[in-house]
Amino acid sequence: MIEVEHYSKLYGDFRAVHDLSFTVAPGDVLGLVGPNGAGKTSTLRALAGILQPSAGTIRIDGIDLVQDPVPAKRRLAFIPDEPQLFEYLTVVEHLRFMGRLYGVKDAESRIGPLLEELELDGKRDALPTELSRGMKQKLAIACGLLHDPVALMLDEPLTGLDPVGIRRMKATIAGRARAGTAVILSSHLLHLVEELCTRLLVIRKGERVAYGTVHEIVAERPELQGRSLEDLFIALTG
Amino acid sequence: MSASALWYLTRTSARNRLRAQLARLRQPRYVAALLLGGLYIFWALGVNTRGDEAPFANLGTSDAAPLIVAAVLLISSARWWLAKPDKSALAFTPAEVHLLFPAPVSRRALVHTKLLRSQAAILLNVIIWVVLLRGGGTTIDGWQRGIALWMLFSTFTLHRLAAALVRLNLAQHAGAARRRAVLPLVVFGALFTAVGVVLWQARPAITLAWTLGFSSVFEVLHETLQHPAARAALLPVQALVAPVFASSTTDWLWRIGPACLVLALHYFWVLRTDAAFEEAAIEASQERVKALAKFSGAQMAATRSKKGGVARVFPLPRWGHPAVTIAWKNAAAAIRGGGWLRQIGIFFLVFGGSILALRLTTGMPTEALLALTGVWGMMLLVLGPSWTRFDLRLDLRDLTSIRTMPLSGRAIVTAEIVGVALLHALTIFAFLAVPVLFALFDATLRADLLELVGAPLPALLTALLVVPTINLLTFTIQNGLALLYPGWVQLGTDRRGFEAMGQTMLTAGLTLVGGAVALVFPIALGVAIGFIARAWIGAWSAPLAAAIALAVLLAEVVPLWFALGTVLDRTEPGDVPGQLA
Numbered sequence: 001m002i003e004v005e006h007y008s009k010l011y012g013d014f015r016a017v018h019d020l021s022f023t024v025a026p027g028d029v030l031g032l033v034g035p036n037g038a039g040k041t042s043t044l045r046a047l048a049g050i051l052q053p054s055a056g057t058i059r060i061d062g063i064d065l066v067q068d069p070v071p072a073k074r075r076l077a078f079i080p081d082e083p084q085l086f087e088y089l090t091v092v093e094h095l096r097f098m099g100r101l102y103g104v105k106d107a108e109s110r111i112g113p114l115l116e117e118l119e120l121d122g123k124r125d126a127l128p129t130e131l132s133r134g135m136k137q138k139l140a141i142a143c144g145l146l147h148d149p150v151a152l153m154l155d156e157p158l159t160g161l162d163p164v165g166i167r168r169m170k171a172t173i174a175g176r177a178r179a180g181t182a183v184i185l186s187s188h189l190l191h192l193v194e195e196l197c198t199r200l201l202v203i204r205k206g207e208r209v210a211y212g213t214v215h216e217i218v219a220e221r222p223e224l225q226g227r228s229l230e231d232l233f234i235a236l237t238g
Numbered sequence: 239m240s241a242s243a244l245w246y247l248t249r250t251s252a253r254n255r256l257r258a259q260l261a262r263l264r265q266p267r268y269v270a271a272l273l274l275g276g277l278y279i280f281w282a283l284g285v286n287t288r289g290d291e292a293p294f295a296n297l298g299t300s301d302a303a304p305l306i307v308a309a310v311l312l313i314s315s316a317r318w319w320l321a322k323p324d325k326s327a328l329a330f331t332p333a334e335v336h337l338l339f340p341a342p343v344s345r346r347a348l349v350h351t352k353l354l355r356s357q358a359a360i361l362l363n364v365i366i367w368v369v370l371l372r373g374g375g376t377t378i379d380g381w382q383r384g385i386a387l388w389m390l391f392s393t394f395t396l397h398r399l400a401a402a403l404v405r406l407n408l409a410q411h412a413g414a415a416r417r418r419a420v421l422p423l424v425v426f427g428a429l430f431t432a433v434g435v436v437l438w439q440a441r442p443a444i445t446l447a448w449t450l451g452f453s454s455v456f457e458v459l460h461e462t463l464q465h466p467a468a469r470a471a472l473l474p475v476q477a478l479v480a481p482v483f484a485s486s487t488t489d490w491l492w493r494i495g496p497a498c499l500v501l502a503l504h505y506f507w508v509l510r511t512d513a514a515f516e517e518a519a520i521e522a523s524q525e526r527v528k529a530l531a532k533f534s535g536a537q538m539a540a541t542r543s544k545k546g547g548v549a550r551v552f553p554l555p556r557w558g559h560p561a562v563t564i565a566w567k568n569a570a571a572a573i574r575g576g577g578w579l580r581q582i583g584i585f586f587l588v589f590g591g592s593i594l595a596l597r598l599t600t601g602m603p604t605e606a607l608l609a610l611t612g613v614w615g616m617m618l619l620v621l622g623p624s625w626t627r628f629d630l631r632l633d634l635r636d637l638t639s640i641r642t643m644p645l646s647g648r649a650i651v652t653a654e655i656v657g658v659a660l661l662h663a664l665t666i667f668a669f670l671a672v673p674v675l676f677a678l679f680d681a682t683l684r685a686d687l688l689e690l691v692g693a694p695l696p697a698l699l700t701a702l703l704v705v706p707t708i709n710l711l712t713f714t715i716q717n718g719l720a721l722l723y724p725g726w727v728q729l730g731t732d733r734r735g736f737e738a739m740g741q742t743m744l745t746a747g748l749t750l751v752g753g754a755v756a757l758v759f760p761i762a763l764g765v766a767i768g769f770i771a772r773a774w775i776g777a778w779s780a781p782l783a784a785a786i787a788l789a790v791l792l793a794e795v796v797p798l799w800f801a802l803g804t805v806l807d808r809t810e811p812g813d814v815p816g817q818l819a
Contacts, residue, residue, distance in 0.1 A: 045638075048642050050642060052810065080638060084639040086567060086570075097567060100556070100562075101643055
């Protein structure tokens with residue numbers, strides 16, 4: 001469960017996010033969408049504990065991320081749009097590192113199936129410099145999934161993946177949600193959002209402009225009835 | 239037309255960079271540091287004008303200094319001519335390559351842009367060196383020395399660029415361009431040879447002087463360089479160096495003219511060296527981008543050996559706090575990316591080889607060997623933390639990853655500092671092992687050493703405690719500076735060039751001063767208790783004193799780590815240059 005109440009983020013005098021509240025229940029996939037500069041990354045980074053909120057509270061599995069960051073972070077995973085990897089650790093060493101860091105007791109037995117699921121089993125001893133962009137993305141995702149997070153946040157997760165990789169990744173995300181993980185997915189690929197997400201959070205200039213299922217959002221704006229998600233997005237953010 | 243556009247680019251870039259620096263002053267700690275720095279510079283240049291106690295003040299009053307400094311500068315510049323062509327001197331930023339190279343801009347204008355851009359680093363170094371060499375009452379005013387230093391640094395920047403262009407002409411072009419490149423090669427080759435041969439002939443005297451201390455080396459070098467061939471070869475460099483060491487305003491005025499001439503000659507030489515450098519510049523820029531990318535995402539790249547393997551790292555410990563992973567990760571970075579083991583090996587061989595050669599050729603006495611070990615050991619202790627950067631200085635470039643880890647700031651800071659302190663301690667122990675190994679095979683040396691240190695086991699234990707103690711302190715200062723002032727301290731593990739020279743000296747100086755202050759109480763208490771305990775436990779009082787000093791020092795630094803941990807918890811990617819806000 002991810003709970004966000006009245007979250008705001010200021011950079012000096014600039015208000016990046018203002019009074020944002022939403023909840024992602026276990027098994028839900030929330031699509032975080034908005035135009036460039038809307039505050040999506042600031043929101044995701046705050047939810048991952050990277051940025052300190054200027055106001056508001058964020059709870060992961062009931063634990064306040066600001067008051068009690070370590071237990072909260074142990075329950076979440078954040079996959080940034082640019083894979084952040086340690087160039088001097090091999091693929092399998094990355095996963096061992098994460099397993100130790102997150103206190104995963106059976107890390108060794110999880111690593112094999114995870115590498116197989118993400119088609120990395122042939123690259124166990126490869127260094128990140130020897131991986132393609134897509135492979136790096138898969139490794140970053142594997143690192144995030146190893147400890148079975150209760151909250152999973154993905155920023156543009158399909159960047160750099162080939163069509164097969166995209167299909168597998170979508171299956172992985174949907175599978176994690178079915179297993180009870182609360183997922184937030186930020187992407188400009190509206191067809192991906194439409195396919196995977198159970199709810200939508202549309203933000204513009206740091207403020208929430210729509211939140212709920214597509215049906216709920218359309219119900220509030222009857223003029224958008226029957227229009228595509230792309231039209232919906234443009235109407236809400238344009 | 240293009241000149242005005244390039245001038246606009248340089249001007250606005252400098253202005254915006256200054257604005258970005260000023261924006262940091264919104265944070266009180268930057269204001270405090272700026273005020274302290276400003277007060278120090280005011281005191282150093284305005285109040286303490288005698289400058290007798292400046293770090294390098296003695297250099298200013300020494301007759302030998304200008305000649306020796308000129309020789310050092312000439313020899314150090316030889317690498318631009320003799321080593322692999324230095325394409326980095328031609329590097330432009332990716333934006334410059336993409337936007338300026340296809341634009342209707344002359345090569346001369348591009349060279350001017352590059353020279354103008356180098357001025358920021360030159361001016362910063364001028365300020366730092368003016369403070370380090372300060373002295374007005376007895377020699378010249380700060381501004382006079384500043385002008386002299388600016389000319390010196392600018393000329394060497396021009397010289398480096400000229401060397402790169404000449405070698406490019408030689409390698410890639412034919413005909414007139416190649417013929418034009420031969421003359422400077424012959425001239426500088428002759429200068430290097432003259433100084434090199436004179437120094438080579440004097441090597442027995444220099445070797446002997448090493449056994450008597452630095453001042454003797456200084457004297458012998460000065461005497462050696464009086465040779466007419468060396469003096470003639472060093473004349474242009476000495477002309478550049480001379481105003482820095484002028485003894486009065488009149489003297490400075492006499493000396494500044496020839497320095498101006500050397501600078502002007504270099505400027506026209508660079509402008510007239512019409513090399514088609516675009517291709518080499520693009521290549522150099524791409525190499526720089528790769529190098530930057532290596533440590534912006536993950537600091538640096540590990541590489542495989544020719545056989546296809548990666549350097550083995552000790553297994554990740556299964557016990558202990560999860561923060562152990564941070565220290566393990568940094569050790570992996572040092573071994574795979576930083577070539578730490580290789581560096582220790584080279585260091586071990588070079589130091590061991592030098593001692594062996596000196597003992598065989600000059601019968602180097604034990605005192606000299608210990609003096610050499612002491613000098614190099616102190617350098618490793620004091621300057622080592624500036625080179626060994628597998629700690630927060632590495633990880634702050636990757637703050638996004640670090641901040642998502644389920645670890646408190648204090649756990650991260652502790653792991654970063656303890657990990658690198660132990661790593662560097664191993665480097666120093668490898669170094670100290672050299673004289674110990676010699677003693678194992680040399681009965682005279684063994685006897686001398688035993689007489690000096692007394693019982694070997696307590697001495698060994700003392701060293702095992704003292705080295706990590708000092709490392710913990712020096713790395714705490716270095717990491718503290720990086721965490722408190724990420725906008726001012728250079729992060730990453732890249733090779734630090736000329737532009738970072740002043741900053742390296744400043745942080746090393748701060749480490750030395752801060753370390754000395756913080757060590758006063760632990761050492762005083764340790765020595766006092768050791769002195770009292772000597773009557774009962776003899777030589778074992780030394781490790782006891784070291785253990786007490788370590789305990790007191792830990793009591794000093796652990797609260798600091800916790801405070802720095804709180805700072806890390808509050809540091810956001812936007813606070814660190816080069817990271818997305």
